[in-house]
Amino acid sequence: MARPKSLQHEFRRDEILDIAAQCFAERSYPAASMNDIAASCGTSKARLYHYYDSKEAILFDLLDRYTQRLLALIGQAEATAQRRSLDERAALHELIRTFLDEYEHSATRHIALLHDTKFLGEAQRELILDRQRDVVSAVTRFLTRAYPHRLDARNQTALTMMLFGMINWTFTWLRPGGAMSYPAFAEEVIALLERGLAPAA
Structure with missing residues (x-):
């Protein structure tokens, strides 16, 4: 039976993903190499391969975790709206605030999602694209x-x-x-929606 991964192993993978996302954002995914990522991590390429067997594996894990995170935020926003008995507009506004709070702290991951999904293999690319479609569908429901x-x-x-x-x-x-x-920008977006989409007084 395979030994379970330690918490330290997962923590190290998280660190690698943070650094790899930065490398992809600064150099572009095609230009960033495993050597670049290893050097930025302060380790050897051989040690990096202990955690990921390819650059594509790093990209997929990065996007897999990030898209799951976005879907989880939508679920949290829905639960918060129910718990606080928010009306539908207030629920959407809370979702916008939640997304922008996430974007402030995950800009490099978001860059990878927007620019680098195309570099994944077909099956992995479709999984990530399906998650993106799920995010869009959920936001459409909130808006509607x-x-x-x-x-x-x-x-x-x-x-x-x-x-x-x-x-x-x-x-x-x-x-x-x-x-x-x-x-503050979240509030500007909300104000624009209210002035532009709300019925005339």
Whole structure:
């Protein structure tokens, strides 16, 4: 019987994923090598292979964990909305705050998700893409429930992608410690939705 992985082993894998995500963001996935990742980890390539047998294995584990995390955040937002008896709009607003809080701390993972999924093998790529579709479907449900007078079968996709367009690319311009914080930007997105999607007073 195989020996179970130790907590230290999993902790080290988490560290490797953090560093690899940074390498992919700075150099690009194709340009970053196992040597680069090992050097950034302060270890040898041989030692790195003890944890991952290829660069693609690192990328898949990175994206696998991150997409599971995004789906878990959606589940948490739904549970929070039920527990606090939030109305549908307040539930959507809470989800936006939750996503942007996550994005502030996982920019390099998000860059990998947006740019590097295409480098996975077919089966792994489809798994990650299916998770992304699940995230989009969930956000569409939140939006449709929050603004039922504005969303229907004709415009659901467009308005959902409009929302993602506002929040998904923050890593390109919204810097922690800058003129606007991630929480402040979340409130701006919410205010724009309310003014743009809410019925006229």
